Amino acid sequence: MEEIKGQSAAEGIAIGKILVYKNQQITVDEHKVDDPDKEFERFITARDKSVNELVRLKELADSKTGKESAEIFTMQKMLLLDPDFEDAVKDEITGQHSNAVFAVKKAGKDLADFFSAMEDNEYMQQRCADFLDISDRIARVLENADCNLNTIDEPVILMADDLTPGETIQMDTTNVLAFVTGGGSVNSHTAILARSIGITAVVNTGIEADTKLNGHMGIVDGDGGMVLIDPEDEILEKYEEKLKKYNDEKKSLEELKTVSTVTRSGRKIGLYANVGNIQDVVRAVDSGADGIGLFRSEFLYIGKADFPSEEEQFESYKKAAELMNGKEVIIRTLDIGADKKADYLNLGKEENPAMGMRAIRICLKNPEIFKTQLRAIYRASAFGTISVMFPMITSANEVGRALQITDEVKKELSDKSIRYGEVKRGIMIETPAAAVMSDVLAEKVDFFSIGTNDLTQYTLAMDRQNPEMSEFLDTHSPAVLRLIEMTVRNAHEKNVKVGICGELGADPKLTEFFINNEVDDLSVSAPKILSLRKHIRELE
Amino acid sequence: MVQFSYVINDELGLHARPAGLLVKLASGFTSTITLKCENGEADAKRLIALMKLGIQKGSNVQFTVAGDDEKEAVAALEQFMKEKL
Known part of the structure; x- marks a missing residue:
């Protein structure tokens, strides 16, 4: 068992699997593939998965902020499915025998470059971010890269070095049991967000989030500002009891x-x-x-x-x-x-x-x-x-x-x-x-x-x-x-x-x-x- | 074949969100729908192509609609342009 000490940013107790979030850039390795058709199939599969992510994101934004801002995700979805984008990727894969990640990143970058060159149209220039964003999304899926904050499928303890306000606002928190960040302070935005939605949080642990911890069992003690990784059975039992007591207390408050x-x-x-x-x-x-x-x-x-x-x-x-x-x-x-x-x-x-x-x-x-x-x-x-x-x-x-x-x-x-x-x-x-x-x-x-x-x-x-x-x-x-x-x-x-x-x-x-x-x-x-x-x- | 033109009134021009809605609307018709402006022309069912035209406020865009449901398409497109752009 490993014990990490930090500061308590939001009280409560969380027990669950750890998910490490790293906002890292995908490094593209360019190489030639033997079977371009199969590689293109990989792209299509990854693209469809990305489309599903965007559909979920839109639903989330609908409920969080209202209809119009959610439209951005519909727009991104359409860009992903656009035949021009697909053709660009296909040409690169079938014509050059490039690997899918490289082809996707290249197609995204070419489009981004096209739009940023529209000098008299500042609005369209800024759209280059959308193309980089959609190609990144597919690239992450292709590389099985770390989780996307927008789609967390099972209850997890989310560990990160730190989270920006932009990242926290986009996050689907329904499956986040607790936040643990290496940096930050009790008044950072992640901490405020955690308190506002009632999620346990420990910040400023000084520990770099290591993807090796993915899937390991963790206990976050928000009151004590402590995180336990791979706890022994008797400690786990002790905390499960504590968690139950905590939930019971919460129930009794409902009457108020x-x-x-x-x-x-x-x-x-x-x-x-x-x-x-x-x-x-x-x-x-x-x-x-x-x-x-x-x-x-x-x-x-x-x-x-x-x-x-x-x-x-x-x-x-x-x-x-x-x-x-x-x-x-x-x-x-x-x-x-x-x-x-x-x-x-x-x-x-x-x-x-x-x-x-x-x-x-x-x-x-x-x-x-x-x-x-x-x-x-x-x-x-x-x-x-x-x-x-x-x-x-x-x-x-x-x-x-x-x-x-x-x-x-x-x-x-x-x-x-x-x-x-x-x-x-x-x-x-x-x-x-x-x-x-x-x-x-x-x-x-x-x-x-x-x-x-x-x-x-x-x-x-x-x-x-x-x-x-x-x-x-x-x-x-x-x-x-x-x-x-x-x-x-x-x-x-x-x-x-x-x-x-x-x-x-x-x-x-x-x-x-x-x-x-x-x-x-x-x-x-x-x-x-x-x-x-x-x-x-x-x-x- | 039916044609109509419209001058973009929106401050941001034919920006991404309405462009997306336009593509959605156009895709609902079987007719071919082409949009032409001073920067070139594009299939109104293809978002990236549409965005590449970089249509700004004050641009005069011309729609050419041809197919079985061209009348309905033009009516819907004209109303959409007036409401959103």
């Missing part, structure tokens, strides 16, 4: 779905959910959330070849509003930049991205991007209770500009007689500047939401993605708690509601602190809602 969130002495606090896609909204409804406190709209932007259209966004926001059935849905406008990137935004490389072009700064600089999103949000507000929230605010001037653009969007919609509901407007308090100026900012908006992750990072000047900071980073730093106290006080003087939407909101050690300070609501990942409700109901 419909009760209200009050302490013994009758003090109330709202319990909202943080969501990152439509599946999360469904989970929020299932856990009896009082609303959506943070709808991370980034999932619509990340892992895409292009901007999401107004329609695509509208469909997602509308769906969330409808699913919540009248309960509030707070949509945070685009919070991209820093560690979350999208290539098509063409953000230059920055010396210090956490302090550079991100979130509201991108939106104020590119009002068209911002307006498209705001239009989608306002149109969706006709179908439920939607609020809009601006991230990374540092000054009253920024708030003023954002509100002005919002007013313009409202006017444009009214002029076209397009319906919208009453949308409350709020801001994130996640920079020390916003917290310090909260008395002034409170005069401009309807609500605040304190983003404790960034507030902590910027107050302490410590990078939350840097695993080496763990030893210095006091997650309950009194400096941050003071800023929170001050923000809540300033907000309530102006009748502005305050929620907490960062990781601290789910920290049971701070629940009493928040209730004592009369915070209006806590927004946490859906799987945390019931246990937090239980905890609150046990407080005085």
